[in-house]
Amino acid sequence: IILASINLPYMIAELVIALLSTVGNLLVCVAVGLNRKLQTVTNYFLVSLAVADICVGSLAIPCAIMTDLGIPRHNLYLCLLMLSVLIMLTQSSIFSLLAVAIERYIAIFMPFQYHRLMTPRNAVLVLCFTWTLAFLIGLVPLMGWHKPPPESGYCFFVLVVDMTYMVYFNFFACVLTPLVVMFLIYAQIFVTVKRQMRRIAAERGGAANTEGTTKMKKEMKMATSLFLVLFLFTSCWIPLHIINCFLLLCPSCHVPLPLLLTAIILSHANSAVNPFLYAYKMKTFRNAFKAIFLCCRGIGDGDEQEPLKNYFMSHSETLKILNHVHAKEHSASFHSETWSAYIYLKCPCYAFSNIIFHAVCHVAVCEHK
Numbered sequence: 001i002i003l004a005s006i007n008l009p010y011m012i013a014e015l016v017i018a019l020l021s022t023v024g025n026l027l028v029c030v031a032v033g034l035n036r037k038l039q040t041v042t043n044y045f046l047v048s049l050a051v052a053d054i055c056v057g058s059l060a061i062p063c064a065i066m067t068d069l070g071i072p073r074h075n076l077y078l079c080l081l082m083l084s085v086l087i088m089l090t091q092s093s094i095f096s097l098l099a100v101a102i103e104r105y106i107a108i109f110m111p112f113q114y115h116r117l118m119t120p121r122n123a124v125l126v127l128c129f130t131w132t133l134a135f136l137i138g139l140v141p142l143m144g145w146h147k148p149p150p151e152s153g154y155c156f157f158v159l160v161v162d163m164t165y166m167v168y169f170n171f172f173a174c175v176l177t178p179l180v181v182m183f184l185i186y187a188q189i190f191v192t193v194k195r196q197m198r199r200i201a202a203e204r205g206g207a208a209n210t211e212g213t214t215k216m217k218k219e220m221k222m223a224t225s226l227f228l229v230l231f232l233f234t235s236c237w238i239p240l241h242i243i244n245c246f247l248l249l250c251p252s253c254h255v256p257l258p259l260l261l262t263a264i265i266l267s268h269a270n271s272a273v274n275p276f277l278y279a280y281k282m283k284t285f286r287n288a289f290k291a292i293f294l295c296c297r298g299i300g301d302g303d304e305q306e307p308l309k310n311y312f313m314s315h316s317e318t319l320k321i322l323n324h325v326h327a328k329e330h331s332a333s334f335h336s337e338t339w340s341a342y343i344y345l346k347c348p349c350y351a352f353s354n355i356i357f358h359a360v361c362h363v364a365v366c367e368h369k
Contacts, residue, residue: 010068010261014061017268021057024275025050031288038284041118042103042222046278048127049096049229052089053271060086061268068264070154079155080141087170088138090237090267094178095130097230101182104223108189137174141165163248171241179234186227193220225281229274236270239263 028050032038063082072078107114150159197216240263243255278285
């Protein structure tokens with residue numbers, strides 16, 4: 001690999017992915033912060049996944065572009081640190097997906113223990129643990145498991161990262177094993193939910209709209225959407241890991257640069273696809289995104305105002321004042337509740353902090369009790 005080999009289309013593709021990943025996943029975080037219906041334990045884990053993808057777009061991809069150019073030169077540990085960022089974020093994504101799968105498993109198979117086990121406090125503890133573990137796994141190359149510094153001094157991945165670490169430790173132990181566990185969990189969920197739906201329908205004489213079947217259909221729909229997130233993650237990352245296995249088992253073999261760059265782009269593209277998947281498969285996320293886009297365009301007139309009113313507001317006083325929000329934009333007499341809603345409408349990015357705020361409040365209440 002030489003500097004001249006890194007072409008302009010590759011750079012443009014990486015930058016587009018970085019932009020989509022950062023903006024799209026920030027939108028996910030804002031949506032969860034704005035909508036109380038989205039503030040569930042499942043979505044806390046999806047926010048963790050979104051934060052990892054934001055970091056991929058804003059940190060890991062720029063670092064990857066620099067290392068693809070061989071930068072920095074003659075600084076092995078800075079080079080390893082930059083390469084470790086993506087490994088850490090990938091591992092955090094896997095652990096977030098695993099947490100989602102386990103949470104869904106508990107919801108289906110242990111429904112009476114769910115509210116005791118899956119509290120916001122426990123979710124925060126799980127996220128702290130998974131991010132710490134991902135950080136330690138990503139730093140393993142810096143602790144000595146790496147190749148000697150190349151004579152050229154260039155910071156290329158294949159020249160500094162030991163492929164035994166990437167294949168045996170990172171891929172087999174830290175990536176493939178959790179993926180297999182998750183696929184088994186979802187397979188068991190699908191089989192169990194299908195069986196429960198057939199059993200309920202048989203007991204009710206084939207009725208398709210009973211409370212039990214409706215709940216099971218909802219669980220099936222949620223599990224299907226989350227499984228698609230897992231499937232896309234696996235599809236995007238496995239090709240690059242297969243190339244790493246090939247490089248380890250056949251060191252003298254040549255991997256075409258276009259193939260390698262395509263695999264790298266595909267792995268990074270995974271960080272940009274989840275917001276589109278949420279919008280396509282999950283109605284609550286779709287409505288949240290729509291409301292945020294309408295808000296960013298400004299509160300319109302007539303029918304365009306209604307989705308925002310219905311989405312964010314629940315008090316008649318707030319609705320009355322919001323009808324005249326442009327005329328009263330500088331008024332200091334807003335009711336505090338109205339003012340809070342107005343801030344959310346005009347400044348949706350403020351909602352990101354609300355995710356942390358809600359989790360901390362839940363933890364504080366639990367501790368008080």
